[in-house]
Amino acid sequence: MFRTRTLGLFRLFRFELPFTAGVCVILGELLALGKLPTTTEIVLGFLSIFFISATSLILNDYFDIESDKINAPERPLPAGLVTERDVVLLSIVVTMLGFITGYLISLEALLVVILVWVVGFLYNWRFKKAGFIGNLMVSFSVGMTFVFGGIAVGKPFEIIVWFFAIITMLIDLGEEIAADAMDIEGDRQIGSRSLALVLGRENALKISGATFLLVVVASSLPFLLGWLEWIYLFPILLMDVVILYSTSKLLDSRIVNRRIYIRWIYLSGLVAFLIIIIIRMVR
Known part of the structure; x- marks a missing residue:
């Protein structure tokens, strides 16, 4: 017992x-x-x-x-x-x-x-x-782990940490909305008020796509404003390219298995994050 x-x-x-x-x-x-x-x-x-x-x-x-x-x-x-x-x-x-x-x-x-x-x-x-x-x-809680x-x-205001926390929050938010759209029938059974149920699956995916595009826009701001050094631009551009491609596929209703592109977006953020950590540690 x-x-x-x-x-x-x-x-x-x-x-x-x-x-x-x-x-x-x-x-x-x-x-x-x-x-x-x-x-x-x-x-x-x-x-x-x-x-x-x-x-x-x-x-x-x-x-x-x-x-x-x-x-x-x-x-x-x-x-x-x-x-x-x-x-x-x-x-x-x-x-x-x-x-x-x-x-x-x-x-x-x-x-x-x-x-x-x-x-x-x-x-x-x-x-x-x-x-x-x-x-x-959920996305707030995920982003706060990095903060x-x-x-x-002892570095609560480190810009690069907050930058990645915000990027992570936005990526997770887009993933949450897209995942709900993929699992619309399960959400209907449990009485959820997901965006996919309220606005329709394709509209929810459009909102998810807009969130991912916001990630791409937000990722350029620290460089344009001089908050981050240009040495970190390559991994961010790599992430942005994967996000743009995956988002275009996510919004294509002709594709049956669109869930895989959510994973691609997640992995692109993770790879960019790890590359930036390596750059900071070897400099």
Whole structure:
């Protein structure tokens, strides 16, 4: 019984997602510093966002228990591996661990951690099915992982970190809208108010495409305004070319599998991000 409950609690974490969020913090630290952070900065930065991201996922299971009984009966709660009380207690413990590790970094880090936690709680509680507002909340949280990386190493106002945070937010927002359009039938079944359901699939994809085009426009501004050195232009141009091509395909209703182009956009941003980190570290 104890082993079954413990395994159920561990499954609530969905470790790959909090782990990815923690890695984004470390990448933000590398981007801000242009060199390797200290072990303490890496560990505390990673753990703080790992715990807060895990809390959001744990709460997701708590608030989605009724729909999971139908759509995902194998999840720990509907399967009876854990109780609702177990989930609430676990979320409190993991939240406190996130707050403590954030506080050990700095007061500013703690405030950001609390902000991200509040956004995650509100999303799970009220806005998961709210369509565009929910999309904004998710993309905001994703972008803030990089900002938190800068804060964790004492560089909260590093322009290149904020630049990539905004680019990441916009890319994720476009992906969220496009993914909803691809999964319009699933959203209809759960009563979501996604843009695809409200405005139609093709109109939602047009909004997604406009968001991706905004990424291309926004990516040029730091160079035109002299905020970033021209040495970083090549990876950004590479990303922009992939985004423009993928967006044109995403808007082509004749293509059956358009989901692959969402992945291309995501990968182009990741590759550009990694190249810029390498440039900063070898200079």
